[in-house]
Amino acid sequence: MDDVMLQEAISVAASLMLLISFALLAQHRLLSVLHWFAAQGVVLALTTLLVAVISGHYELYFSALMTLLLKGALLPWLLWRIIRKMHVHREVEPLVNMPVTMLIALTLVLICFYVALPIERMSQLVTHNTLAIAMATVFLGMLMMITRKKAITQVIGFLSIENALFFTAVGATHGMPMIVELGVAFDVLIAAIIFGLFFTHMRNTFDSLDLDVIQEKSKR
Amino acid sequence: MIDSALLLAISAMATCLFAALLSPCIGRFPALQRLSVSLLLAASGALAMAAGLFGLNDSEAVMTLPIGLPWLPMHLHLDALSAFFMLTIGILLLPVGIYSVGYLKEIVAKNGSIQQMGLFLPLFALGMQGVVLADDAYTFMVFWEIMSLASYFLVTFEHENEATRKAGFLYLLMAHLAGLLILGAFSVLYAAAGDFSFVAMRNAELSPGMATAAFLLAAFGFGMKAGVVPLHVWLPDAHSAAPSNVSALMSGIMLKVAIFGFMRLIWDLVGMHEFAWWWGALVLAAGSSSAITGILMALQQHDLKRLLAYSSVENVGIILIGIGMAMTFAASGHPLIAVLGMIAALYHTINHALFKGMLFMGAGAVMHATGSRDMESMGGLIHRMPATAVFVLIACISISGLPPFNGFVSEWLTFQTALLTPHLENTLLAALIPFSASMLALAGALAAACFVKLFGIVFQGQARSTAAAQAHEVDGWMKAGMAIPALFCLLLGVLPTLFIPLIESVPQMLIHASLAGSVQPENWLWLTPVSADRASYAAPMMLFGMLILAALIYWRLHGRGKRILRSAVWSCGHAPLNPRMQYTSTSYSQPLKRIFSGAYLPEVHEGTRYGVHPLVVHSVVYAVHIGDLFYRRLYLPVGRITQAIADRLAHEHERGMHAYLAYIFSTILLLLLWVVQ
Numbered sequence: 001m002d003d004v005m006l007q008e009a010i011s012v013a014a015s016l017m018l019l020i021s022f023a024l025l026a027q028h029r030l031l032s033v034l035h036w037f038a039a040q041g042v043v044l045a046l047t048t049l050l051v052a053v054i055s056g057h058y059e060l061y062f063s064a065l066m067t068l069l070l071k072g073a074l075l076p077w078l079l080w081r082i083i084r085k086m087h088v089h090r091e092v093e094p095l096v097n098m099p100v101t102m103l104i105a106l107t108l109v110l111i112c113f114y115v116a117l118p119i120e121r122m123s124q125l126v127t128h129n130t131l132a133i134a135m136a137t138v139f140l141g142m143l144m145m146i147t148r149k150k151a152i153t154q155v156i157g158f159l160s161i162e163n164a165l166f167f168t169a170v171g172a173t174h175g176m177p178m179i180v181e182l183g184v185a186f187d188v189l190i191a192a193i194i195f196g197l198f199f200t201h202m203r204n205t206f207d208s209l210d211l212d213v214i215q216e217k218s219k220r
Numbered sequence: 221m222i223d224s225a226l227l228l229a230i231s232a233m234a235t236c237l238f239a240a241l242l243s244p245c246i247g248r249f250p251a252l253q254r255l256s257v258s259l260l261l262a263a264s265g266a267l268a269m270a271a272g273l274f275g276l277n278d279s280e281a282v283m284t285l286p287i288g289l290p291w292l293p294m295h296l297h298l299d300a301l302s303a304f305f306m307l308t309i310g311i312l313l314l315p316v317g318i319y320s321v322g323y324l325k326e327i328v329a330k331n332g333s334i335q336q337m338g339l340f341l342p343l344f345a346l347g348m349q350g351v352v353l354a355d356d357a358y359t360f361m362v363f364w365e366i367m368s369l370a371s372y373f374l375v376t377f378e379h380e381n382e383a384t385r386k387a388g389f390l391y392l393l394m395a396h397l398a399g400l401l402i403l404g405a406f407s408v409l410y411a412a413a414g415d416f417s418f419v420a421m422r423n424a425e426l427s428p429g430m431a432t433a434a435f436l437l438a439a440f441g442f443g444m445k446a447g448v449v450p451l452h453v454w455l456p457d458a459h460s461a462a463p464s465n466v467s468a469l470m471s472g473i474m475l476k477v478a479i480f481g482f483m484r485l486i487w488d489l490v491g492m493h494e495f496a497w498w499w500g501a502l503v504l505a506a507g508s509s510s511a512i513t514g515i516l517m518a519l520q521q522h523d524l525k526r527l528l529a530y531s532s533v534e535n536v537g538i539i540l541i542g543i544g545m546a547m548t549f550a551a552s553g554h555p556l557i558a559v560l561g562m563i564a565a566l567y568h569t570i571n572h573a574l575f576k577g578m579l580f581m582g583a584g585a586v587m588h589a590t591g592s593r594d595m596e597s598m599g600g601l602i603h604r605m606p607a608t609a610v611f612v613l614i615a616c617i618s619i620s621g622l623p624p625f626n627g628f629v630s631e632w633l634t635f636q637t638a639l640l641t642p643h644l645e646n647t648l649l650a651a652l653i654p655f656s657a658s659m660l661a662l663a664g665a666l667a668a669a670c671f672v673k674l675f676g677i678v679f680q681g682q683a684r685s686t687a688a689a690q691a692h693e694v695d696g697w698m699k700a701g702m703a704i705p706a707l708f709c710l711l712l713g714v715l716p717t718l719f720i721p722l723i724e725s726v727p728q729m730l731i732h733a734s735l736a737g738s739v740q741p742e743n744w745l746w747l748t749p750v751s752a753d754r755a756s757y758a759a760p761m762m763l764f765g766m767l768i769l770a771a772l773i774y775w776r777l778h779g780r781g782k783r784i785l786r787s788a789v790w791s792c793g794h795a796p797l798n799p800r801m802q803y804t805s806t807s808y809s810q811p812l813k814r815i816f817s818g819a820y821l822p823e824v825h826e827g828t829r830y831g832v833h834p835l836v837v838h839s840v841v842y843a844v845h846i847g848d849l850f851y852r853r854l855y856l857p858v859g860r861i862t863q864a865i866a867d868r869l870a871h872e873h874e875r876g877m878h879a880y881l882a883y884i885f886s887t888i889l890l891l892l893l894w895v896v897q
Contacts, residue, residue: 095878111889111892111893114896115892115893115895115896117896118896139885139889142881142884142885143885145878145881146878146881146882146885147878211876211877211878212876215876215877
């Protein structure tokens, strides 16, 4: 009974994750990208909580709480502060336009399901079909890094990859060992702070956070 | 077992090594340094000659040196083939060593030191001797690289000059490429034999594909080093940039060591029974194109040493024509004719070492006297440098293939081989060989024109510059250095019947057939390579007849108190010419430039500069430039394409961060898909 519950719940969470990834790609405004990123963190925390409840691994409660605080609140807030302080242009500037990005994203999801097929067949775990979705989420994060101009969207893409990896860990193996999880969480926090520092410096040096502009200027 | 010949050969190498080690120690005494290094080189040459002569008569000898890699000691081996090439090395090393005593004095006076030369000249000789004696691929490559690198440092001796540095770089590049290809050929043989030693490679069974791969790699690798067209572009630059004693060694022996390498690998290690029919045709085609291109380019040079360098390309072509015919006949089951072709090639090998060495030494003497390499600034040197003029004249006659000197014998033998073509069954080959032979005949005629030009412009007429007018004869060492090969040229030209039986042990070893019966050692007067009723040549009688003829003409002109009329040089009895009215090197070769303009593709630059008014002509410029056809039509386009590809790649590298992310992304995707497959 529990197993079925778990499977269903995690499947729902997984589809939510994927949906949010698409939503991240489809946004035109930077602030709404940030909102969806926060939503992704919250879904991740909820998934962790679900797994904790059903599997009974007590340290996962702690993990869920930390995820909620860090990825659902702290990181989005940090990024929001940067956007506000640095007067970043509020538009998302895509290199590839939205419909094409969506089509590519769809193809990627299909490929991921195809790639995950043999692994799912071997897997004994209850959460087997989440693997393809987790992989697709990683790729969508990467796609976001490639197709968006601003440094800040790239950081969000990078962090959403991290979210996806965490989701994979939780979904596939009931979470990593506590100490690893703590380490990763700490790393992400530090990374966010360093990104913030970088943004400041980039801004001071190049007067812009647009990567193309930075490249042009650094060539001279 | 060690026999006397191998011992002599090893002591020749040891002498070089000793010279190389000694030279840096006595660098503070340049006079002592140049004397000891040069004389040790000459001694090494004498030892190598002796080793070669004994080795050609003796049976084979092998020896394992206790040095090298731990599991792979160095194997040395003296058989007929290596003995012949030891003889070739020694016969030129001896005179060049003697010549260097005088020549290096000039360099010491000019540069103040000969440190670089003192170290690398003996190492260069050591490398060449080592290649010839090597009995495993490892030893061969080690000595080969010593030879290449030492010669690079010798080519760049005058490195203050930018043209020299450029020539050195091109040489180093091509030498390394050649080394790589040769290494490839050895790897193919190693794959078949499973061992580095030549004994194992000789006995290994090769599949036709592997044999072909080994042949092609060896042909291109050794061909690059030997300066075969179109792989010759490094040669004119490097030979003219190097000091003259080094050019003499490089052109005289190093190109021959490449020929040796090719013969060792293809005839000895791969073996005659593996030959495909088209191998000989390829070598023949390469030889013909080298012969004709080399001499055509040589004709248009006015830089003395570039002319000689291009002529080396021609002579390597003649040698290859002989080898190519030997390969063709051997592959089609006519071993006797193959033996004749090989003897012709070997004979020309040693001949070219002699006369080209002598010509480069002569060029060094002339350059030392006039301070220039440009033939347009020479002239009339026969009056001021009579001895040098005689030696250069002998070399010019020899290289033009005229009796009674040695060049005639080898070219005559080559033609005799070509005339046996009707024995071939394959019609394609039967058509190709006469074509090569006619190319060879054309090349011979052009060579004669080329060396008439060289001797006429440099030594005859009137001096074209004050330096030429004030030139002085070189010292006794340099004269002695040129006299020795001149003597050998005459001996080899007059007594081929004594020399051919000696070198016949090489084809005996490689083809297992002999000309015994057609060349009788007892019949020392007549050289009859095929049969007495077909063709024969009595060199001593020819010499005797020429002497009688010369005496008659002298008597006719000067005998019985006839008055000798003397008038201005080259004026044909008219009013005296001034030096600017004489034939120049360019004007002498101008008709040939017209005739062969299709091959030269001359670039004409004309222009008129006007003064203040369009009717006032300030100056008129007319310049014709002839570059190397292959350099312009083959090397530059290849270079441009490579550059274009590199630029495209560089452009890809300059893309932004997004492109890099996309590369990573697509790589991961592809790898994933590949794993799933």
